[in-house]
Amino acid sequence: MTETLLQVQNLKTQFFTYGGVVEALDSVSFDIRKGEVFGLVGESGCGKSVTALSILNLVKKPGKVVSGKIFLEGENLLEKTESEMRMIRGSKISIIFQDPSAALNPVFKIGYQVAEPLIFHREIKERDALKDAVKLLSITRIPDPESKAKNYPHEISGGMKQRAMIAMTLACKPDLLIADEPTTNLDVTIEHQILHLIRELRDEFGTSILLITHNLGVIAEMCDRVAVMYAGVIVELSDVRTIFRNPLHPYTIRLKKAIPSAKAIGKELEEIPGSVPALINPPSGCRFHPRCEQALPICKREKPKEAEIESGHFVACHLSR
Amino acid sequence: MPVTYPGETMAKPIIVCKGITKYFPIKGVMHQIGRVHAVENVDLAIEQEKTMGLVGESGCGKTTLGMMILRLLDPTNGHIYFDGKDITELYGKKLRQFRKDTAAVFQDPYSSLDPRMLIVDVVGEALISHGIAGEERDDHVIEVLERVGLKQGHMYRYPHEFSGGQRQRIAIARALISSPKFVVLDEPTSALDVSVQAKILNLLSRLKKEFKLSYLFISHNLDVIRYISNFVSIMYLAKIVESGSRSQIFTEPLHPYTQSILEAAPEPDPDVKKKIILTGEVPSAASPPKGCRFHPRCLKRMPRCSETEPKLIEVKKGHFVACHLYK
Numbered sequence: 001m002t003e004t005l006l007q008v009q010n011l012k013t014q015f016f017t018y019g020g021v022v023e024a025l026d027s028v029s030f031d032i033r034k035g036e037v038f039g040l041v042g043e044s045g046c047g048k049s050v051t052a053l054s055i056l057n058l059v060k061k062p063g064k065v066v067s068g069k070i071f072l073e074g075e076n077l078l079e080k081t082e083s084e085m086r087m088i089r090g091s092k093i094s095i096i097f098q099d100p101s102a103a104l105n106p107v108f109k110i111g112y113q114v115a116e117p118l119i120f121h122r123e124i125k126e127r128d129a130l131k132d133a134v135k136l137l138s139i140t141r142i143p144d145p146e147s148k149a150k151n152y153p154h155e156i157s158g159g160m161k162q163r164a165m166i167a168m169t170l171a172c173k174p175d176l177l178i179a180d181e182p183t184t185n186l187d188v189t190i191e192h193q194i195l196h197l198i199r200e201l202r203d204e205f206g207t208s209i210l211l212i213t214h215n216l217g218v219i220a221e222m223c224d225r226v227a228v229m230y231a232g233v234i235v236e237l238s239d240v241r242t243i244f245r246n247p248l249h250p251y252t253i254r255l256k257k258a259i260p261s262a263k264a265i266g267k268e269l270e271e272i273p274g275s276v277p278a279l280i281n282p283p284s285g286c287r288f289h290p291r292c293e294q295a296l297p298i299c300k301r302e303k304p305k306e307a308e309i310e311s312g313h314f315v316a317c318h319l320s321r
Numbered sequence: 322m323p324v325t326y327p328g329e330t331m332a333k334p335i336i337v338c339k340g341i342t343k344y345f346p347i348k349g350v351m352h353q354i355g356r357v358h359a360v361e362n363v364d365l366a367i368e369q370e371k372t373m374g375l376v377g378e379s380g381c382g383k384t385t386l387g388m389m390i391l392r393l394l395d396p397t398n399g400h401i402y403f404d405g406k407d408i409t410e411l412y413g414k415k416l417r418q419f420r421k422d423t424a425a426v427f428q429d430p431y432s433s434l435d436p437r438m439l440i441v442d443v444v445g446e447a448l449i450s451h452g453i454a455g456e457e458r459d460d461h462v463i464e465v466l467e468r469v470g471l472k473q474g475h476m477y478r479y480p481h482e483f484s485g486g487q488r489q490r491i492a493i494a495r496a497l498i499s500s501p502k503f504v505v506l507d508e509p510t511s512a513l514d515v516s517v518q519a520k521i522l523n524l525l526s527r528l529k530k531e532f533k534l535s536y537l538f539i540s541h542n543l544d545v546i547r548y549i550s551n552f553v554s555i556m557y558l559a560k561i562v563e564s565g566s567r568s569q570i571f572t573e574p575l576h577p578y579t580q581s582i583l584e585a586a587p588e589p590d591p592d593v594k595k596k597i598i599l600t601g602e603v604p605s606a607a608s609p610p611k612g613c614r615f616h617p618r619c620l621k622r623m624p625r626c627s628e629t630e631p632k633l634i635e636v637k638k639g640h641f642v643a644c645h646l647y648k
Contacts, residue, residue, distance in 0.1 A: 043514040043515065043516060043517075044514055157602055159602055160602075187378035187379055187541060187603070188378070188541060188543070188582050188585045188586050189378065189581065189582060189585050189599040190378075190602065191585070191587070192585035192586075192587070192595065192598060192599065193598060193599070193600070195587070196598055214514060214515065215587065216515070216589040217544075217586065217587030217588050217589045218587045219589075220587065220588060220589045220590055220591045220593070221587045221588070221591075221593075221595065240591045241591050241592070244589065244590060244591050254516070255515060255516060256589065258515045258516045258518070258519040259515060259519075259544060259589055260518075260519070260522060260544045260545055260547070260548030260549070261544065261548075261589070262547065262571075264548060265547065265548060265567075268523050268526070269519040269522055269523050269548070270519065271516065271519050271520050271523065272516040272519075275484060275486065275517075276514075
């Protein structure tokens with residue numbers, strides 16, 4: 001058994017808007033082991049990013065974590081004060097966002113931005129931290145790191161910016177790296193390089209990675225275990241091979257079939273009827289039941305509990321019990 | 322026609338591009354200090370009622386090429402033929418007829434629809450310039466909305482009331498309103514989720530049959546291209562490096578660049594392990610490398626690759642490649 005690093009238990013995050021309460025996350029539970037790549041996959045608006053922000057305690061008003069527990073090595077992050085959280089963010093948990101152009105500050109040089117967590121968390125003098133920043137940039141295989149450190153973000157390409165972001169998150173050797181759609185804005189060949197880099201760094205530093213993406217291809221290539229999210233609920237959680245070879249939840253099955261794969265050529269793609277529900281007034285019972293073709297009367301009435309079908313394979317569906 | 326073009330078979334092509342080139346000037350304080358080679362010497366043919374997929378990384382000139390074919394941009398050099406007629410010199414009435422025969426759908430359905438216009442006006446706008454207005458226009462709009470899977474009741478709503486997939490349907494309806502023969506689809510599903518993407522792809526395939534359309538489908542998503550295209554062209558830094566039928570490109574890719582993007586694309590199968598890793602990034606289009614433009618990143622480069630530029634040649638029937646490895 002490998003050790004557990006992060007444990008999320010019954011996490012409920014809601015947004016209190018004028019239109020009503022948006023139930024963005026409803027009892028989300030999972031755990032991330034040391035040194036593993038854990039994938040969180042789902043369509044836009046399903047709560048992937050809110051999960052990441054909840055872990056970092058960065059959910060902004062009108063949003064709020066209503067209940068649940070998040071343990072990082074036994075300590076509940078939700079009970080921490082803001083100043084304690086500031087010491088954890090960037091040092092124990094780091095995050096890479098989708099759009100590196102928006103995440104980097106345009107008026108500071110790359111080198112300084114990479115050095116900043118060192119100056120803040122490790123209290124290293126700026127001059128030494130800048131030297132370390134060059135080393136970090138070279139770990140992420142940025143060619144000519146010394147001159148790149150003196151560049152401003154607009155002077156380097158998108159792939160380079162994402163590398164610089166990764167260098168920044170590595171500065172304090174975090175236990176957990178959250179990568180929120182890290183390659184969505186990049187070209188295929190650059191995406192391949194960045195994913196390769198992230199995996200190499202995991203192998204080298206043993207960092208656990210929470211990889212958030214909507215791309216099942218990226219999940220298949222990168223992850224050890226995967227959780228599939230739909231409308232704020234984890235519907236299926238298992239090791240990556242089981243998710244692709246033996247998916248049980250109807251949503252996972254349909255999502256996989258919606259990919260225009262080589263097998264689908266010349267045939268009509270299988271659609272999922274209907275569209276993602278608004279979470280202001282989510283469907284009763286199983287949140288997927290209005291779109292599910294196998295829905296039973298019970299699906300409308302009762303919320304399915306997560307059941308362990310095989311060892312390590314959890315499914316929240318009335319059909320698979 | 323003695324010369325065949327990439328994408329051309331026996332049937333009559335709807336679009337033929339001959340040596341089209343587009344340079345954009347880079348302006349200094351006083352005068353022009355350089356130029357960006359956006360598209361260079363591209364030959365391409367698109368068959369009637371077929372889909373040509375155009376693949377390439379960002380900044381390689383895909384969109385510029387699409388815009389020139391629609392004459393939203395004028396090529397610096399070369400000619401484009403639509404239904405056998407040269408469109409590069411069209412103006413006035415004939416240009417307006419050409420505009421009626423062609424249409425475009427863009428990537429982002431959030432920015433391509435005017436937020437202050439009602440759906441009926443968004444979709445029906447093109448008809449005004451063709452002299453159709455009032456009830457006749459509304460009837461056309463209702464018909465086309467129903468064809469793309471929307472309802473009559475959606476006519477008097479604003480774009481913000483719709484989801485991304487529905488907005489893309491509206492954009493498709495707007496493209497189809499003037500009964501075009503040829504549509505440029507510029508990354509139409511890139512901003513959408515997988516399940517919504519499946520719906521839009523099904524819709525596009527159905528409309529192609531119903532309206533006898535020809536498509537130029539621009540995308541960087543290889544799964545989507547493989548699903549929708551009959552012919553595929555791969556662009557790299559302003560040039561077409563390989564072109565052929567879908568099966569030629571996906572089962573026997575010849576150009577090292579095509580091989581590496583096919584290898585790099587993440588596949589939804591955990592047992593597929595990826596090998597080749599393409600190093601480096603796309604060079605700037607303002608100063609492309611000498612010789613073959615791909616040579617600095619190519620794993621199979623030879624001395625002559627950095628000296629002479631390979632020509633696009635037909636290696637097998639209908640399969641074109643620009644690489645010194647093949648002659």
